[in-house]
Amino acid sequence: MSDTTSNATGLLRSGLPSYLALLKPRVMSLVIFTATVGVFAAPVAVGPLNAILSLLFIAIGAGASGALNMWWDADIDAQMRRTRNRPIPNGQVTPRAALVFGLALSVLSVAALWAVSNALAAGLLAFTIFFYAVIYSMILKRRTPQNIVIGGAAGAFPPMIGWAAATGSVGIESLMLFGLIFFWTPPHFWALALYMHDDYTRAGVPMLTVTHGRAVTRRRILLYSVVLAVISVGVGVSAIGGPIFLAAAVVLNVALLRGAAAISARGEDAAGADRYETERRFFRLTLYYLFTLFAAIWLEAAIGTAGF
Incomplete structure (x- = not known):
């Protein structure tokens, strides 16, 4: 069985709700909200369709970050009351499936945002995913008490991405x-x-x-x-x-x-x-x-x- 078939089978077996949980819906809702404010506070009007699509792909990028974070932090999540029921620790999604899912959504969201808005917005989204998944999750979180201070930048980028999607600038x-x-x-x-x-x-x-x-x-x-x-x-x-x-x-x-x-x-x-x-x-x-x-x-x- 090919990896692609195996991953698709894994998705069906685990169920869509488990994969949606990987996206961290509550965090995603905050990202959508702040990015939306960034779009509409910008001094350049954006067409309704472009605005909706831009926000959709920013949200997908945020979800990709969440999935990659859960893949990397599965061992930590299993030890904490607040996170031990997440899809990977409770066995609903395999670590490999979560990684593939997160990477696929990352590529999709960045490419699609570039197509419907501009390169700057897509670049900021790509950097945000990298920052959250690598700089924060893999490097800062387990090494320094400044993890939240520096890592907080990942959550601060969405309104900038929304603004860039509207204006093409920062x-x-x-x-x-x-x-x-x-x-x-x-x-x-x-x-x-x-x-x-x-x-x-x-x-x-x-x-x-x-x-x-x-x-x-x-x-x-x-x-x-x-x-x-x-x-x-x-x-x-x-x-x-x-x-x-x-x-x-x-x-x-x-x-x-x-x-x-x-x-x-x-x-x-x-x-x-x-x-x-x-x-x-x-x-x-x-x-x-x-x-x-x-x-x-x-x-x-x-x-x-x-x-x-």
Whole structure:
């Protein structure tokens, strides 16, 4: 039986839902959303069909990154409560099938995005897949506590790719969108790492909580939250900002900084099931924070297009 036939048989046997899970749908939804904002916030109008196709292929590229990440991290995933039911650890998809699937989608997404938009957008997508699968997953994640800081760039590229698909260029505004996600990522994931500390320790992943301790992690969350708040205000006074964004940023930054300060000041003497409730609340807040700010950028763009 040929490799191609074997892989196709594997797909049918494992079932489509298992392969869809390899794409990390929740992460993909965030990628689609931020890339969409990048497209519509750009100063160049894009036809509906081109916009839809560009976003589809950006999403497929994000899914390819997820599949390659799960292939490489299958041993770690099997040891963590949060990830042990992923398709490879639970035996629904073989590592080889996941690798072939991820590589095939990578090539497809980059080539197709080039065909429907431009070489810059396709190049940025290719670099994003490489960065997430190789730089972050294979090099940074298991070697340095800066894994989330540097690796966060992978999640910050989608709005830049969307902007490039629309304009064929990288503007200062798209770099600001990149910065917004880049500085959002560490406090978001460090909050998760605080209450998933035992999982990362067991899996041997050198998260900041494991290598430097919880106290240092708490202070870093506050530091990055301050930088994030400053960047968000900068976006508000840029060409893609406006009064709606600034109002949202002020309210959200107050909540963000209050939450980060509460985490920074908290000791480790709490006990019981709600020991890390402060961190869980902050983690959820960061999700609302990013979604709301990007939604505000989209709304500002819609108002500007309508001529109000």
